[in-house]
Amino acid sequence: MNYTPEQKAKWERVIALIQENLDGPSFNAWFRPLQLYAISGDKIYIVSNNSFTLRHMQERYGSMLISTMDMVFDRKYNPEFHTVEEIAAIDEKLSASTLNANYTFDNFVVGDSNSFAYAAAVAVAESPSESYNPLFIYGGVGLGKTHLMNAVGNFVMKRDPSKNVLLMTSETIANQLIEGIARKNTSELRARLRGVDYLMVDDIQFLAKTKATQEEFFNTFNDLRENHKQIIISSDRPPKEIPEIEERLRSRFEWGLIVDIQKPDFETRVAILKQKALEDSIDVPYEVLEYIARNVNTNIRALEGSLTSLHARSRLMGTPITMDLAAAALSGLVKERQERRVTCELIIDIVAQRYGMQSADLTGKRRSQDIALARQVAMYICRELTELSTTAIGKAFGRDHTTVLHGCEKIEDGMDADYALRKKVEELMRAVKED
Numbered sequence: 008m009n010y011t012p013e014q015k016a017k018w019e020r021v022i023a024l025i026q027e028n029l030d031g032p033s034f035n036a037w038f039r040p041l042q043l044y045a046i047s048g049d050k051i052y053i054v055s056n057n058s059f060t061l062r063h064m065q066e067r068y069g070s071m072l073i074s075t076m077d078m079v080f081d082r083k084y085n086p087e088f089h090t091v092e093e094i095a096a097i098d099e100k101l102s103a104s105t106l107n108a109n110y111t112f113d114n115f116v117v118g119d120s121n122s123f124a125y126a127a128a129v130a131v132a133e134s135p136s137e138s139y140n141p142l143f144i145y146g147g148v149g150l151g152k153t154h155l156m157n158a159v160g161n162f163v164m165k166r167d168p169s170k171n172v173l174l175m176t177s178e179t180i181a182n183q184l185i186e187g188i189a190r191k192n193t194s195e196l197r198a199r200l201r202g203v204d205y206l207m208v209d210d211i212q213f214l215a216k217t218k219a220t221q222e223e224f225f226n227t228f229n230d231l232r233e234n235h236k237q238i239i240i241s242s243d244r245p246p247k248e249i250p251e252i253e254e255r256l257r258s259r260f261e262w263g264l265i266v267d268i269q270k271p272d273f274e275t276r277v278a279i280l281k282q283k284a285l286e287d288s289i290d291v292p293y294e295v296l297e298y299i300a301r302n303v304n305t306n307i308r309a310l311e312g313s314l315t316s317l318h319a320r321s322r323l324m325g326t327p328i329t330m331d332l333a334a335a336a337l338s339g340l341v342k343e344r345q346e347r348r349v350t351c352e353l354i355i356d357i358v359a360q361r362y363g364m365q366s367a368d369l370t371g372k373r374r375s376q377d378i379a380l381a382r383q384v385a386m387y388i389c390r391e392l393t394e395l396s397t398t399a400i401g402k403a404f405g406r407d408h409t410t411v412l413h414g415c416e417k418i419e420d421g422m423d424a425d426y427a428l429r430k431k432v433e434e435l436m437r438a439v440k441e442d
């Protein structure tokens with residue numbers, strides 16, 4: 008949807024007011040064919056399936072429509088009229104630079120996995136800040152990066168509609184630049200990028216197309232930052248790990264604040280599902296929400312997808328959503344999960360990765376302090392999460408069972424004394440279980 012329910016209601020109010028003030032035949036001829044298609048920035052896109060009456064309506068009643076809109080809406084909108092045949096063109100225009108009105112701070116569920124990113128986004132939405140510029144948000148697919156950026160944009164626009172907010176994927180920017188270069192006209196895009204108060208570039212990892220796009224973006228970045236305009240960037244990984252990006256650009260990404268979004272924990276997943284069910288008026292028992300949350304833990308898009316397909320199934324079959332229905336609908340997912348066994352190898356891989364080491368470091372001979380700690384953590388987790396004997400665990404690490412026992416004891420003691428270590432181990436165990 009390209010407008011909010013409130014905007015839609017206001018548009019209907021506009022049309023109702025016009026109907027009150029026109030005779031029936033005129034209203035039917037000129038206004039009945041009109042439909043609200045989208046609202047974006049200060050533009051309201053109206054489509055009609057009758058190009059002839061559309062033209063005449065504009066000439067005769069355009070100013071009446073505008074003045075009625077001014078009365079009803081709490082901000083100034085400029086109408087743009089199109090025939091239904093032109094919808095593709097509108098979509099293109101919209102997708103190049105629009106905010107999704109459905110993604111707001113209000114409907115962003117905050118949990119441990121995203122609270123830092125959320126707080127940072129709210130901070131820059133409230134006031135652009137030197138120290139958070141750029142704000143760099145990274146995290147896996149479907150974890151809420153695009154949602155947060157839209158939320159910033161919607162917040163800013165709502166508070167001050169005169170603000171200029173641009174949200175684009177880096178791919179769109181790169182493509183438009185390449186197009187501009189081919190037509191020997193990059194000034195239009197340049198002016199557009201530099202004329203903003205907030206520039207939000209989604210999925211920056213796709214910027215890298217050509218040297219020219221990086222160069223252009225580099226200059227835009229500097230220009231905006233010098234002029235105290237806020238820049239927000241999202242990526243599926245931290246700046247360091249985007250190989251195709253030039254060093255000078257990468258280092259600029261690190262000037263501001265870098266925040267990450269992790270996979271949501273169980274409670275957050277339940278909360279997200281609960282909200283989604285509420286938003287879409289889906290009637291779901293709480294135990295079903297928990298069931299989905301327990302079984303779908305890859306990302307939030309998948310979580311929402313499961314609820315949506317469950318809802319579709321219940322409507323098709325004309326039955327309410329129950330545990331049985333959920334179990335049937337999600338059986339594929341659940342089976343896959345049960346078949347995946349937790350092994351020492353898996354644990355070693357995950358622990359090594361989280362400590363920024365190679366798996367071979369944990370099974371090898373080296374005894375440096377950080378490697379020894381990671382190794383002991385991995386041993387401890389093996390004992391907690393597998394049914395294996397300490398001898399079998401030892402084997403996976405190329406060590407005997409006394410080393411495993413000793414390692415597990417060290418971690419148990421360590422966790423009692425050191426809260427950070429406890430958190431770390433708990434987080435790792437969660438990662439192992441959920442991977």
Ligand code: ADP
Nearest residue numbers: 114115116148149150151152153154279307308
């Ligand atoms: P990303 O850009 O990181 O791939 P999106 O922002 O597109 O992910 O999020 C995927 C879906 O999950 C969207 O429908 C979004 O609204 C929803 N979502 C993500 N995080 C949250 C959250 N914390 N609360 C509510 N919905 C969320």
Ligand code: MG
Nearest residue numbers: 152153154209
């Ligand atoms: Mg995204």
